[in-house]
Amino acid sequence: MAIPRLTDTERDEALGKLPGWALSEDGLAIEIELEFGDFNAAFGFMARVALYADKADHHPEWFNVYNKVRIRLTTHDAGGLSRRDVAMAQFIDGIV
Numbered sequence: 578m579a580i581p582r583l584t585d586t587e588r589d590e591a592l593g594k595l596p597g598w599a600l601s602e603d604g605l606a607i608e609i610e611l612e613f614g615d616f617n618a619a620f621g622f623m624a625r626v627a628l629y630a631d632k633a634d635h636h637p638e639w640f641n642v643y644n645k646v647r648i649r650l651t652t653h654d655a656g657g658l659s660r661r662d663v664a665m666a667q668f669i670d671g672i673v
């Protein structure tokens with residue numbers, strides 16, 4: 578079976594512990610925009626997230642311009658948010 582979507586209660590509880598992250602307009606993802614000192618720092622961050630993503634087999638949707646990285650986390654297999662997105666957001670919060 579595919580990984581289950583979070584219930585609305587689980588989602589709200591998780592978001593409460595992830596300051597800076599917001600629910601997407603469609604309600605299917607959590608999003609954040611991060612700013613770094615320069616491109617080198619932004620890309621170094623992305624490399625660390627990429628290693629996590631590869632290991633966890635869970636991948637961010639993201640967009641980078643110079644020192645900014647916009648990230649959207651959702652679970653395609655669940656059609657919305659799952660605990661994998663929360664785990665990845667926690668990992669990201671831990672390295673910024």
Ligand SMILES: C[C@H](O)[C@H](O)[C@H]1CNC2=NC(N)=NC(=O)C2=N1
Pocket residue numbers: 634635636637651652653654655
């Ligand atoms: C086959 C592979 O395990 C799946 O496609 C994984 C890969 N990475 C993924 N990443 C994300 N964000 N959501 C998924 O459902 C997902 N599924």
